[in-house]
Amino acid sequence: MRKTINCFIPYEENTAIGKAVTALKDSSVVNKIYLLRVTEEPALSLPSGCEILTIDSLNSSDTIKKIAQKANTPFTLLYTKTSPFELGYMALERIVSFLQDHETGMVYTDHYEWKEGEKKKHPAIDYQPGSVRDDFDFGSLLAFRSEYLIGAADSMENDCETYQYAGLYATRLFIAEMGKITHINEYLYTEVEQDNRLSGEKQFDYVNPRNREVQIEMEQAFTRYLKRTGAYLPPNFKKVNFHTEVFANEASVIIPVRNRVRTIDDAIRSALGQKTEFPFNIIITDNHSTDGTSEVIARYKDNPQVIHLQPERTDLGIGGCWNLAIHHPQCGRFAIQLDSDDLYSSPQTLQTIVDTFYKEQCAMVIGTYRMTDFNLNTIAPGIIDHKEWTISNGHNNALRINGLGAPRAFFTPLLREIGVPNVSYGEDYALGLAFSRTYKIGRIYEELYLCRRWEGNSDAALNIEQANTNNHYKDSLRTHEINIRKSYSTQYKNNNRNERKIQNKRFIKEQFADWKLAGDNLTALKNVLVKQETVCGIPFTVQHNPARMVSTGAKVDPQSISDRPCFLCEKNQPEEQRTRCIGYHFNLCVNPYPILPYHITIPHTEHHEQVLPLDFCESINLIFSELPSEYALFYNGALCGASAPDHLHFQGVPMENIPLVNFYRQPDTEKTLLLSNNKVTVDETHKKLLINSSYLYYINHYACPLFSIEQYHDGKKDESLFENIMKALPCSNTEPEAKVNILAWQEDEKQTILIIPRSKHRPECYSAEAGKQMLVSPGTLDMAGIIVTPRKEDFEKISAADIRQILQEVGLAREDAQEIIKKYRKQNRL
Template sequence: MNPVTVISDYEHYYTQTKTLQHINLSHLVSETILVSPERLDTSLSKTRFLQGASFLEGRILNYICETVSTDYILILTKKDEVAIYPKTLEVMIDMAEKNKAGIVYCDFYEENKNEKKPHPLNDYQSGSVRDDFDFGAMMLFSTKAIRTAIKKYGAIPPMRYTGLYDIRLKISIDNPVYHINEPLYSVIQHDKPSERKSNFAYVDPKNTHIQKEMEAVFTDYLRKIGAYIPYERLKRVDKTKNTFPVVASVIIPVKDRKNTIADALKSALSQKTDFSFNIIVVDNHSQDGTTSIIAGLADRHPAIKHIIPSRKDLGIGGCWNEALFSPYCGRYAVQLDSDDLYSSSYTLQKIVDMLRQGSYAMVIGSYTIVNFNLEEIPPGLIDHREWTDENGHNNALRINGLGAPRAFDTDTVRGIGFLNVSYGEDYALALRICREFRIGRIFENLYLCRRWHGNTDAMLSIEDANRNDAFKDKIRTEEILARQVLNKK
């Protein structure tokens, strides 16, 4: 018997027909199931329709997994046309069997009328738990692994959007998720290239219902693997026994930001508070004139503490450590990036008030995306309302960031420290803190985040984006392990 059943949503006649014409030519394909809200006629060979909203729907995916008669299920996850090569399915099945994998996926080519270029994907880690992890356009599932996971961990819940996410997580508990580092098919773009999924999709209000489903599935997964942390276990910080020169320090790491550093410093200087504060600028050996701008302002404003580290190997996290452990650092340490601004003169007061009143180890505010001229641009306000006190610290492992501005209890953070890197250092620290301590949230706008060509994450190549994603997955891997160890004590 042919070993593969192909599953796809029916969304676009032309691309769907072309894709299935490619795939159904394979002698390994037994049948294709197209999921559609309406029953449609098709002349495609080996193809039948299943009425439903999407294969992502738990009810539909449960039915498919229960009733297919093949050893493997190939799920097509993208709307673009897909063209497989003569040996694509043979190689994927071979790798599944050799590695006893529950899921197999592979790199692919992106094709349009002008070019064909490889699109590499990341290896799957145990911390690759984001619901939008990129598996490409095709995922090959072992039917046996699916049914074993359902028997052991329960049926796919009857939710609208999370069927694939749920079964993928359950399979990954006991089975390898295998990545083939070779392009084995093409994704053919007939119009403009598909845009990468927005980094802010998980905080877009129109996606709230989807994200609630994703959070429920992920929280259940954490319970199954022993990494769930009950809210009641989280601590508040103790009163400090140390003395500090000021109540709060605004921390600004900077390198080569001559166009924005003065605005950032003036924003910090404009803060109106009922407590003492200073501004610690860690100038990471700027070469573009930034140093002289800081020095000039520091001469006129004693609150500005200008630090040039002796080390020349520091990332943003290393610069934060320089500030935290300097004699200038206050009781609380508050973020301000060198190209950003506080949204009002009362941002610092609001943050410190919450740190004090809640005895929090960390407080995170909300920010608005603006252009270089400080004009609001989409998606506008990022307030992370997906956060809840009861489960935010668990759901934080699923999402890609926690927001800004970030502020810390200095004693707590000195005991942990930042990673000496320039990407993900803030996320790693936040995960470590919320493993043990409560985090406070402020949902009103406190901060203006400039998006411009000088941003460190502007216009990333696929290789650079993959490197960043893989690093955050590694952070999650280590944090999940730490939470599992903690739960065993």
């Protein structure tokens, strides 16, 4: 047969990999064997006939790119462990036969494993669209059609995706998006299994704090996948009205049970011991217990708080028992979980959960629990708090992980409407996905619940067949959910954008009208002193705006920042300030100290430092899709005018008031073209061509050097031009990004991004001695032609020459700009 496979095998000294290498060399289809090593030190004993490929780690994007560079045969084999393995008879030939299908990008197979001295079967499950969790069990031997592997590497390179841990995961997601991942239901190799933990221990690896960096990368890769495939949902949650119905009880503790005579009494007493400011009851669905459980529950028959349900039906799983309980006429406004094995960890658990519903206006609340043995001693992994959850992306990342936490609580009318799947595994996960699709989920990160592990638990030690059945079911839930979310996302994009623009414009005006501080400062703008100064032939506006002293005079040193609460975080904002979600990860709110009429601020929903996001072009594209059309966006770098350098945010003002926008739009403005980038892609969904054109320019005839990017795009914005010019700007090793101001606006299909490089934060006059001092701290709008002077003496004193000196002092020197152009052209081989 033709040699069609290059093989890549991790190699460490003193590992018994030699037998496997010999078998590969003897195969008629193997072309080359590469041994992957994480050290450049010479190998002491290297199998003959192999080449060394030095890598940083097996799962990094850099490793995938290195493998792709060596993938010069139709197919590529990758083994993902350093332990020995043995190929079955004619196994590679069988794998190749499946890879002949041009739509198949990757195959995996069943295998045998040596475990605790015994050879056992290890079957896999079929891959489906919902098999997106990063711990999907493919086994250790993966085979690729090389064109798909190379495509994945190119995609990460083009999108500037760099992963230390998620490279292989991102590769698999790309292949699943572009082609098929095929399961061969045959036992084609044998490996040594070194992880002998029980299934109940392995399932918590993803919440282990030691794995946090890994999980952050996995979430980043997965979120990009959801955005590419149209399954990503922005955090636009429906509001919940808790008073649509009258309830006799504010809460009900729901306990489904079957044959838990050893634990049910503890659970009931734990629930009855709750101290609350509201009435609650306990609804126990006793699912035909035969071990004395029913008799234990019957002891509470005279307690009006305890309702003992004994269904006539015999086909109820745990989910069916929940449905029976929540439809009982005495069920409370909130239905709160308590499994028959478990306990509440304090008498305040119910009160804490109900308070969270009202405080966060959410439809579902999930708490934190601690793993214990039967005697309540803490066991590994201890506290399970799911702190990976974020308000902006938790509802998307929920599709990647295998559980959401406990205890779970629900707003009963919505739970009745959605319904609980009548199964005994995964029903809670199904509800979490369904609720998070539309409604906000509240999180409590203090311990509320004790989850007892004992020999009677149903999921403490599952065999491979049962674990596969459970995982297949959860994957099917994800498949169903992803399909629904794609339709939601499409509807949101197609139908809501114009409406969102209108709503957001109305919101801005109403907020300025309703919030006295913002409204008074907006009115004051009509009376601020202004004058015109011509700088390099361009009319600059000088504005005396005393209210802006809060920004111009802001202390932005690390100590001052750490000493004050972040005023862009929602929890610290004034009571009068309201927000609206815009784009995917940002909030829209008005700026109470406006420079121009209807000045807005767009902070990230999470507290991140003021550093441009990796998907900057796509982020502002999404914001523009919902922002009133007359607005321009701008960005002040952390040391370029940002008064909140600790929180990522953009700002926006109507573009007609910005001198630099008017200057740039003039047909005679001289622009030097540095690079053009034209792409034609195919929208398979709508069967049409997408024309994507990008142009990078240098502008030399402004008060300071500028770069601009013009993009004419039907589809996803191209990040490469922006990424490359940002990399070319000077940046010290102590700074997270180059000093820069950015101004952007959207007109029909054309998006313009102006990049204003900076050399320093503030001009010398800012800290000069009395008489020479002028408190001018340039941000984007100052650099764009609106000089803000909070002090009247500065307003009266500043001249065109002063403005030119300030902009040239804090902007980039023209000779430095020329060096950047040379560097950029060299990097891009222009």
